[in-house]
Amino acid sequence: MLDSFAVIIIVSTIASGIRLATPFLLASLGEALGQRSGVLNLGVDGVMLIGAFGAYYMVLQSNNPYYGLLVGIGLGILLGIFYGIITLYMHAEQGVSGIGIYLFGLGMSDLLFQKFVGTPRPILPFMPLHFPVLSDLPIVGEMLFQHSIIVYIAFGLVPVMSFILHHTTYGLNIRAIGENPEAADSLGVSVIATRFSAIVIGNGLAGLAGAALAIELGIFQQNLTNAMGFIAIALVYFGAWSPKGVMIGSLVFGLVQAVVLQFKTFGVIPRSASDLAAMAPAIITILALVVVARRFKQPSALTKPYVRGS
Amino acid sequence: MKSVIRLLIPLCAVLLALLIGAGMLLSLGADPLSGYLTMFSAAFGSVEGFSETAVKSIPLLLVGVGICIAFRANVINIGGEGQMVMGALLATSVALTFPDVPSSLLIPMVLLAGAVGGAFWGAIAGALKAWFNVSEILSTIMLNIVAVQFMNFLLRGVMIDPAEVARGTGIPQTMRLSPHADLPILIEGMRMHLGVVVALLVAVGAYFLLWRTSMGFRLRAVGFNPDASRYAGISVPKNVTAALAFSGAMAGIAGAILVFGSESHRMVTDGSSTGFTGSAGFNGIVVALLAGLHPLWSIPSALLFGGMLVGANALQRAAQVPSALIIALNGLIVVFVVSSEFFKKRLLASGRVDAEAREENTLQKEKADA
Numbered sequence: 001m002l003d004s005f006a007v008i009i010i011v012s013t014i015a016s017g018i019r020l021a022t023p024f025l026l027a028s029l030g031e032a033l034g035q036r037s038g039v040l041n042l043g044v045d046g047v048m049l050i051g052a053f054g055a056y057y058m059v060l061q062s063n064n065p066y067y068g069l070l071v072g073i074g075l076g077i078l079l080g081i082f083y084g085i086i087t088l089y090m091h092a093e094q095g096v097s098g099i100g101i102y103l104f105g106l107g108m109s110d111l112l113f114q115k116f117v118g119t120p121r122p123i124l125p126f127m128p129l130h131f132p133v134l135s136d137l138p139i140v141g142e143m144l145f146q147h148s149i150i151v152y153i154a155f156g157l158v159p160v161m162s163f164i165l166h167h168t169t170y171g172l173n174i175r176a177i178g179e180n181p182e183a184a185d186s187l188g189v190s191v192i193a194t195r196f197s198a199i200v201i202g203n204g205l206a207g208l209a210g211a212a213l214a215i216e217l218g219i220f221q222q223n224l225t226n227a228m229g230f231i232a233i234a235l236v237y238f239g240a241w242s243p244k245g246v247m248i249g250s251l252v253f254g255l256v257q258a259v260v261l262q263f264k265t266f267g268v269i270p271r272s273a274s275d276l277a278a279m280a281p282a283i284i285t286i287l288a289l290v291v292v293a294r295r296f297k298q299p300s301a302l303t304k305p306y307v308r309g310s
Numbered sequence: 311m312k313s314v315i316r317l318l319i320p321l322c323a324v325l326l327a328l329l330i331g332a333g334m335l336l337s338l339g340a341d342p343l344s345g346y347l348t349m350f351s352a353a354f355g356s357v358e359g360f361s362e363t364a365v366k367s368i369p370l371l372l373v374g375v376g377i378c379i380a381f382r383a384n385v386i387n388i389g390g391e392g393q394m395v396m397g398a399l400l401a402t403s404v405a406l407t408f409p410d411v412p413s414s415l416l417i418p419m420v421l422l423a424g425a426v427g428g429a430f431w432g433a434i435a436g437a438l439k440a441w442f443n444v445s446e447i448l449s450t451i452m453l454n455i456v457a458v459q460f461m462n463f464l465l466r467g468v469m470i471d472p473a474e475v476a477r478g479t480g481i482p483q484t485m486r487l488s489p490h491a492d493l494p495i496l497i498e499g500m501r502m503h504l505g506v507v508v509a510l511l512v513a514v515g516a517y518f519l520l521w522r523t524s525m526g527f528r529l530r531a532v533g534f535n536p537d538a539s540r541y542a543g544i545s546v547p548k549n550v551t552a553a554l555a556f557s558g559a560m561a562g563i564a565g566a567i568l569v570f571g572s573e574s575h576r577m578v579t580d581g582s583s584t585g586f587t588g589s590a591g592f593n594g595i596v597v598a599l600l601a602g603l604h605p606l607w608s609i610p611s612a613l614l615f616g617g618m619l620v621g622a623n624a625l626q627r628a629a630q631v632p633s634a635l636i637i638a639l640n641g642l643i644v645v646f647v648v649s650s651e652f653f654k655k656r657l658l659a660s661g662r663v664d665a666e667a668r669e670e671n672t673l674q675k676e677k678a679d680a
Contacts, residue, residue: 110634223582
């Protein structure tokens with residue numbers, strides 16, 4: 001039987017794993033939606049950075065984390081409109097233009113931070129929610145019911161997105177134009193408009209993910225995300241383009257990170273070994289990519305610009 | 311006329327980005343015209359400035375030339391960052407292992423080690439694409455992350471400077487590497503070093519590889535039309551792997567030069583890849599795109615972006631505009647140059663026998679000759 005100390009550690013590790021999974025989940029849900037419609041967005045990390053800075057600055061000024069979330073979504077949507085125009089109307093190569101968006105976000109967020117904030121100042125983080133009865137449950141309460149609102153928004157989006165994708169006309173359209181845009185077009189589905197909406201929603205979620213990260217951490221700094229957006233893209237493949245799969249992937253990532261952090265604080269493993277552990281998610285993803293490439297098919301029209309009659 | 315369009319449209323894309331940059335400067339309270347003049351004169355206005363620009367251009371040119379090869383083979387290599395890191399790590403470990411080898415031998419050894427490290431890292435992504443059908447875009451991104459953590463692991467562990475451990479400061483960096491591996495300075499009192507020559511030679515070499523060897527022909531053929539290439543007996547998997555290996559080798563040399571041409575002559579990490587590479591692995595893509603994926607045009611293109619980096623530092627000192635502005639502008643340039651392909655195609659499509667078709671003809675002719 002585990003002693004009570006071990007139980008406390010395990011419970012807090014799982015709770016922090018769920019928290020750490022949240023930005024990944026939001027960003028990769030957005031990316032999954034875009035990819036389902038046939039558009040690859042490699043700029044997620046840049047959008048997250050912009051969303052993170054915007055949210056950080058807003059909270060710094062207003063002391064209201066919820067305004068920060070809105071700013072994050074708003075900036076994500078703006079960048080989504082920009083990305084939609086260049087990929088859908090200019091037919092820009094998606095792999096490369098996404099890197100452009102990433103660099104833009106990396107530079108812009110740093111520029112604005114240095115110019116308008118300068119030295120890192122902590123901001124007001126979210127208050128954890130308190131549910132009657134549920135939050136007070138032993139073990140389960142701390143693990144699942146003492147998080148901030150953004151955690152519940154992110155995990156709540158999973159069934160919502162599943163439902164939209166599989167039980168609504170809009171979801172059917174998205175899946176159709178991701179697989180066979182010509183056929184969908186011939187049935188009167190507007191390929192461009194549907195893709196545009198998917199890109200805008202997806203980028204909005206990426207902006208929200210950045211905002212969630214900055215507010216949860218309570219700080220902003222240069223390159224705050226440190227390639228989290230790229231991992232979010234990988235998670236979409238890891239989860240084989242399904243919201244549920246993406247959620248499982250995010251949770252695995254979050255938990256691995258939480259365990260590594262826990263090890264670090266207790267000095268169980270030397271610092272250098274935790275670097276090695278940090279490689280694990282990327283290696284697992286590469287292996288997962290091999291399996292996914294064999295067993296699941298990516299949306300057929302992914303990265304292919306749609307030109308009528310070509 | 312056609313070639314003018316090919317050259318002008320990407321330039322317009324750069325100008326548009328610079329125009330937006332001017333707007334940003336204005337809103338940051340700096341005079342855009344004098345800002346750009348400060349940048350230009352800092353980067354190109356003096357011999358010292360140009361020497362600095364040349365040094366900054368080295369990794370951009372090397373990565374860019376590698377990108378030219380990869381993109382010509384229709385392989386989207388996003389892994390320049392990781393390939394630079396792996397090249398630098400292997401080169402650094404060679405210098406740590408053989409500190410007493412004379413310069414004339416050690417310098418080629420570390421550069422070669424850089425190439426091998428980068429090529430190995432690129433080839434992994436190539437093999438994954440060729441034989442397991444894994445998108446190289448994703449695998450190279452993942453390999454970037456693995457490389458960075460591997461660098462942190464080594465520089466905080468076995469490769470750390472013993473003095474850092476003894477002092478207890480534990481800054482993750484190697485000891486001062488063997489002076490025999492220092493890249494010789496070309497002009498007394500300036501920073502321009504042998505790396506500039508290496509980068510130029512690699513660019514010229516890549517040009518010959520692509521257009522004067524059968525290897526290069528196969529790479530371009532696979533990129534141009536994989537089905538036809540397969541039909542002609544060219545192995546697509548092998549050439550895809552080769553393209554990524556070449557591309558990685560050049561990024562790896564860039565990584566090695568960053569270490570042995572640095573002022574500290576150490577390899578240092580701040581925990582991220584950009585801290586070591588300065589995002590050259592990504593910015594090299596910009597260089598190659600602006601150069602129309604041509605290794606020789608990449609030379610002025612790399613100088614332009616190297617100059618922007620030098621200019622940005624001057625701007626930061628003169629007008630308190632954070633140099634991160636340039637990273638943001640580079641991002642916009644990527645987006646605009648990639649988008650400008652659309653206008654280029656439209657304008658070129660007005661004539662039937664456009665440059666693309668001509669290229670196709672020569673490719674077919676070469677194939678018939680082979």
